Amino acid sequence: MNTKQIEQLRLSKVLVTGAAGFIGSNLCEALLDIGSTVVGLDNFATGHKKNLSLIIDNPNFTFIEGDIRNLDDCNKACDGIDFVLHQAALGSVPRSINDPITSNDVNVGGFLNMLVASRDANVKRFVYAASSSTYGDSKSLPKIEENIGKPLSPYAITKYVNELYAENFKKSYDLDTIGLRYFNVFGRKQDPDGAYAAVIPKFVMQFMKHESPVINGDGSFSRDFTYIDNVIQMNLCAITSENTDALNNVYNTAFGERTTLNELTSLLKEYLSEFDNGIADIEVKFGPERRGDVPHSLASIDKAKNLLGYSPKFDMRSGLKEAVKWYWNNLK
Numbered sequence: 001m002n003t004k005q006i007e008q009l010r011l012s013k014v015l016v017t018g019a020a021g022f023i024g025s026n027l028c029e030a031l032l033d034i035g036s037t038v039v040g041l042d043n044f045a046t047g048h049k050k051n052l053s054l055i056i057d058n059p060n061f062t063f064i065e066g067d068i069r070n071l072d073d074c075n076k077a078c079d080g081i082d083f084v085l086h087q088a089a090l091g092s093v094p095r096s097i098n099d100p101i102t103s104n105d106v107n108v109g110g111f112l113n114m115l116v117a118s119r120d121a122n123v124k125r126f127v128y129a130a131s132s133s134t135y136g137d138s139k140s141l142p143k144i145e146e147n148i149g150k151p152l153s154p155y156a157i158t159k160y161v162n163e164l165y166a167e168n169f170k171k172s173y174d175l176d177t178i179g180l181r182y183f184n185v186f187g188r189k190q191d192p193d194g195a196y197a198a199v200i201p202k203f204v205m206q207f208m209k210h211e212s213p214v215i216n217g218d219g220s221f222s223r224d225f226t227y228i229d230n231v232i233q234m235n236l237c238a239i240t241s242e243n244t245d246a247l248n249n250v251y252n253t254a255f256g257e258r259t260t261l262n263e264l265t266s267l268l269k270e271y272l273s274e275f276d277n278g279i280a281d282i283e284v285k286f287g288p289e290r291r292g293d294v295p296h297s298l299a300s301i302d303k304a305k306n307l308l309g310y311s312p313k314f315d316m317r318s319g320l321k322e323a324v325k326w327y328w329n330n331l332k
């Protein structure tokens with residue numbers, strides 16, 4: 001970002017939904033560091049008060065406990081807002097397979113409420129968390145924004161519907177939107193607990209407890225694991241971009257490299273062994289593949305580089321080192 005864009009952020013009031021979650025709380029901290037006025041909205045469905053501990057007393061931060069399924073809560077949160085970073089949703093493919101109705105209510109109904117509230121509050125730009133799951137059964141690699149397949153889970157459908165609604169709100173109401181298709185984000189504050197925990201925090205905690213992580217499948221599946229600071233940069237690029245051609249588009253949000261689960265567990269063992277050398281001897285176990293999982297995921301990030309000026313600073317390994325250090329220092 002150039003100095004003009006940073007100055008613009010300083011003068012802006014930004015709403016972050018899902019503010020008590022992993023990505024939302026990191027976005028709030030980054031914006032407050034820059035000097036923005038920030039409003040956070042969350043109902044603590046999967047987020048935690050502890051994620052707000054560094055910012056809850058910041059005079060530039062207002063927290064609203066509310067539910068995006070309730071339009072009044074969305075209207076209240078959007079009052080006087082310049083930019084929306086919409087993160088609130090129920091993540092996880094398995095969760096959506098177990099309970100598609102709730103995932104749809106929150107991820108589609110809640111999303112539509114947020115679009116309506118943003119439109120009515122005349123926000124300048126609505127930036128939202130989309131998902132790499134939208135590539136569905138498309139086998140082509142790397143994934144290019146314009147080339148998607150059929151969704152493999154209810155979660156993927158909800159995230160694709162978000163993109164359709166966002167596109168339509170430009171046509172119907174002239175609301176500017178940008179969708180960020182996140183690829184397996186990881187880093188500080190990602191929740192390691194619960195049935196739907198993401199693989200990196202879950203495995204880190206298991207290694208730290210000297211338990212054997214279980215890989216679903218033979219470990220050959222690969223992902224474009226993306227460190228949180230790259231995702232923060234992408235969101236800031238999306239709200240400050242002065243390129244009008246960049247608006248009303250979706251962008252892969254990734255580093256642009258893929259790592260297999262076998263490689264991931266080796267790296268985790270290597271990095272965690274620096275803190276506890278007993279971890280080097282822990283064996284990984286293998287279980288059945290999960291329904292709805294895509295075998296491989298790798299993003300092309302050319303579109304975001306060209307149109308938004310995105311330039312990710314952390315590759316998977318440097319991000320993983322940071323994440324491991326954070327978990328060791330905060331959750332051991």
Ligand SMILES: NC(=O)c1ccc[n+]([C@@H]2O[C@H](COP(=O)([O-])OP(=O)(O)OC[C@H]3O[C@@H](n4cnc5c(N)ncnc54)[C@H](O)[C@@H]3O)[C@@H](O)[C@H]2O)c1
Pocket residue numbers: 017018019020021022023024041042043044045046047048066067068069086087088089090091092106110129130131132181182183184185186191
């Ligand atoms: N983490 C990833 O790898 C990843 C990948 C693709 C997309 N995404 C998307 O990014 C966004 C943030 O994900 P995250 O990893 O930070 O997950 P998270 O679960 O940590 O954060 C989501 C937040 O939304 C809140 N929320 C859920 N339902 C709500 C409701 N009805 N009203 C208000 N708040 C509600 C939760 O309490 C939580 O704090 C989500 O939209 C998710 O689908 C994440």
